[in-house]
Amino acid sequence: MSGQSVSMGRRSPAKAAAPLLLPAYLWLIVAIFLPLSAMVFFSFASDMPFSGKPWSLTLSNYAEFFSSSVYATLLLSSFRLALEVTLWCVLLGFPAAYVLAKVFKGRTREAVFLLVILPFWSNGLVRIFSWAMVLRSGGILDTALNAVLPFKINIDLMYSYPAVIIGLVHSYVPYIVLTCYLSLQAIDDSIIEAARSLGASRLTILKRLIIPLALPGILAGSVLVFVPVIGSFMEPRILGGRTGTFYGTVIEDQFVAVFNWPLGAALSFILLAVVLIILAAASPIMRRAT
Amino acid sequence: MSKTTRFLSALGRGYVVLLLAFLYLPIFIMGLMSFNASPFYQLPMKWSTTWYEALSQDDRLVGAALNSLQIAIITTVIASILGTAASLAFFRYNFKGKKVLQTLLLPPIAIPWLITGTAMLVFFYGVGIGRGLHAILLGHVALALPYVIIVVNARLQTFAPELEEAARSLGASQWQITRRITLPYIAPGVIAGGLFAFAVSFDQFVVSYFLATPGQTTLPVEIYAAIRKGFTPEINAVSTIIIVISMALMLFTARFYKFGGNG
Numbered sequence: 001m002s003g004q005s006v007s008m009g010r011r012s013p014a015k016a017a018a019p020l021l022l023p024a025y026l027w028l029i030v031a032i033f034l035p036l037s038a039m040v041f042f043s044f045a046s047d048m049p050f051s052g053k054p055w056s057l058t059l060s061n062y063a064e065f066f067s068s069s070v071y072a073t074l075l076l077s078s079f080r081l082a083l084e085v086t087l088w089c090v091l092l093g094f095p096a097a098y099v100l101a102k103v104f105k106g107r108t109r110e111a112v113f114l115l116v117i118l119p120f121w122s123n124g125l126v127r128i129f130s131w132a133m134v135l136r137s138g139g140i141l142d143t144a145l146n147a148v149l150p151f152k153i154n155i156d157l158m159y160s161y162p163a164v165i166i167g168l169v170h171s172y173v174p175y176i177v178l179t180c181y182l183s184l185q186a187i188d189d190s191i192i193e194a195a196r197s198l199g200a201s202r203l204t205i206l207k208r209l210i211i212p213l214a215l216p217g218i219l220a221g222s223v224l225v226f227v228p229v230i231g232s233f234m235e236p237r238i239l240g241g242r243t244g245t246f247y248g249t250v251i252e253d254q255f256v257a258v259f260n261w262p263l264g265a266a267l268s269f270i271l272l273a274v275v276l277i278i279l280a281a282a283s284p285i286m287r288r289a290t
Numbered sequence: 291m292s293k294t295t296r297f298l299s300a301l302g303r304g305y306v307v308l309l310l311a312f313l314y315l316p317i318f319i320m321g322l323m324s325f326n327a328s329p330f331y332q333l334p335m336k337w338s339t340t341w342y343e344a345l346s347q348d349d350r351l352v353g354a355a356l357n358s359l360q361i362a363i364i365t366t367v368i369a370s371i372l373g374t375a376a377s378l379a380f381f382r383y384n385f386k387g388k389k390v391l392q393t394l395l396l397p398p399i400a401i402p403w404l405i406t407g408t409a410m411l412v413f414f415y416g417v418g419i420g421r422g423l424h425a426i427l428l429g430h431v432a433l434a435l436p437y438v439i440i441v442v443n444a445r446l447q448t449f450a451p452e453l454e455e456a457a458r459s460l461g462a463s464q465w466q467i468t469r470r471i472t473l474p475y476i477a478p479g480v481i482a483g484g485l486f487a488f489a490v491s492f493d494q495f496v497v498s499y500f501l502a503t504p505g506q507t508t509l510p511v512e513i514y515a516a517i518r519k520g521f522t523p524e525i526n527a528v529s530t531i532i533i534v535i536s537m538a539l540m541l542f543t544a545r546f547y548k549f550g551g552n553g
Binding site: 100 | 376
């Protein structure tokens with residue numbers, strides 16, 4: 001027995017770790033990394049490879065992106081959508097995170113914190129759908145407002161840009177609350193006390209102390225919101241209707257409606273490049289936040 | 291506490307309540323409307339369970355729901371086992387390339403599912419794996435694995451390596467150590483990781499959507515198709531059921547993680 005343990009000690013750590021790691025990483029290779037590589041390959045194909053039709057390697061899919069302004073415009077509008085959603089999420093989420101970290105105490109804090117992050121672990125599609133119930137004309141918002149207001153108004157936000165914004169903010173605001181809460185909680189109360197006793201106003205403390213110290217959390221949360229929103233397609237489809245055409249919905253179309261997979265792969269890969277640039281730029285800040 | 295401070299605290303609390311209302315009201319309304327007899331969601335409400343009865347007769351939705359459940363359970367089992375094994379390797383051994391392997395866990399989480407999903411579609415189609423429930427399962431396990439590894443790793447951080455050393459010096463084999471000492475200790479982490487895996491799979495829409503075929507779909511894919519055709523109160527009912535299940539599951543995970551977390 002002791003001989004065995006000695007031999008185990010002599011076995012190189014990499015060899016000992018391999019059997020434990022291999023199954024998980026083989027799975028990730030087959031289901032994540034090979035597909036991502038295959039998509040790059042596909043994006044250079046003139047027609048669908050392996051479908052029996054003749055195909056060759058070409059740059060035409062990328063040429064299509066750069067030659068017509070349609071795709072660049074869509075990417076830009078997705079970018080704008082992601083920026084707006086992120087901004088709203090920060091504006092709505094940061095104050096809540098502050099109250100959670102500095103005002104609520106003990107069990108109340110735990111309960112409220114759980115309530116904020118709970119929806120984000122439930123089905124995103126269903127939560128988007130639930131807004132359709134609220135926003136459509138003759139829906140709840142409409143009926144409720146008409147019941148209390150003396151004049152007749154017709155709220156029909158459904159199938160509009162604001163509806164897409166509302167749905168996405170609803171989906172992603174918990175990320176911001178979570179990351180801001182973590183960095184706000186790390187701020188020592190005695191620093192704030194010290195600033196106050198030195199005569200700093202609340203606004204000064206917020207501007208010069210709290211926001212700078214919470215910045216890594218705000219930025220980390222912003223990336224967590226921005227990246228999935230720029231690739232969103234289901235939310236604009238359900239809540240945006242005909243106004244909900246974005247870069248993500250065009251990619252979806254290439255794969256499920258138009259069946260131009262090589263073009264879809266090229267569009268996906270361009271999006272992936274944009275996402276990776278954002279992640280790379282943010283990673284030093286994210287590392288500081290965690 | 292000064293008057294202003296008290297006023298601002300009250301304002302802050304009020305604001306958080308408003309934000310919670312924003313988060314929960316639509317879900318609550320959807321649940322309420324699923325019990326409304328009127329198919330046009332007319333008010334005042336007339337209570338009825340019509341839509342739930344209609345739902346139980348809807349073979350497509352029930353079939354898709356069973357598929358979802360089945361895939362989520364298998365995903366949970368596979369991802370928990372493979373993920374726990376990988377976490378143990380990271381915990382026990384220091385080797386070249388460890389950092390790289392750990393960084394490779396991020397892409398499945400950080401890359402938008404639209405990209406991952408379409409890439410899987412292209413690759414699975416190209417190599418002959420094709421589409422369908424098996425392809426969906428393949429994808430779900432890959433998406434769930436990083437979560438399991440991260441959660442189990444967090445639990446292992448609180449484990450004392452000396453325990454394994456002590457057992458080894460007393461003559462226990464590697465397998466005995468794992469089964470009798472390490473696994474019982476990290477069990478809460480493994481179960482929490484498994485619950486995350488279940489949630490990732492059960493709520494997954496985007497990746498399933500690109501890998502589904504008409505006969506072989508999951509519940510969210512079927513719901514999306516139904517919404518785009520024009521939504522019916524049945525979709526309300528099934529959505530309400532899903533959201534109640536996943537929220538209950540997460541509440542359970544949160545309690546479990548907390549109370550199990552300290553030992």
